Amino acid sequence: MLLRVDAASTVPLYQQIHDQIILGLAGGGLRPGETLPAVRQLADELNVNMLTVAKGYNLLKAEGYLVSDRRQGTRVAADFQADAVFQQELATQLRLLIAAAKIRGIAAPELQQMITAQYQAFGGKQHA
Known part of the structure; x- marks a missing residue:
């Protein structure tokens, strides 16, 4: 998964992460069940604070796009519904x-x- 953030953008970094993951899902770059990088790993790759990545991930979890557990880490949810x-x-x-x-x-x-x-x-x- 290749994400990029623009520190000069007026869009908050966590929102950029959120939006890029949704675009990746819609475009087929991410698939249901696919494991995402750990918060620490993605924060290091993007050169951002871990809390920024965690906030983006948590928003995606709340919206039903991601699931996570201690054994398998964070991954794309298997099913999306327009509830x-x-x-x-x-x-x-x-x-x-x-x-x-x-x-x-x-x-x-x-x-x-x-x-x-x-x-x-x-x-x-x-x-x-």
Whole structure:
């Protein structure tokens, strides 16, 4: 797994780790059941504090993307479900992004095209 963080970014380092792991899952770079580096190891590789990596991992665990135990370490969860909590959070985030797009003059067809292109970039099939 190859992660990179940008210390100069306004995005917190733990959020960069979180986001890159989700992108890795969606893009196929990470697979269910795959073991991730230990917190200490990843912190050393990224040259960040261990608490930063732990915060990113803990957020991913809370969201159901990662599981961990003492014997097998931290690994990608085997199954992901779009439960009611996830769907509500998705709707909230989409509402904000759509509002920002509307304010900036992006028309609905253009926005839909952007969403479809991003979805397909992760190997998603378009449904009729």
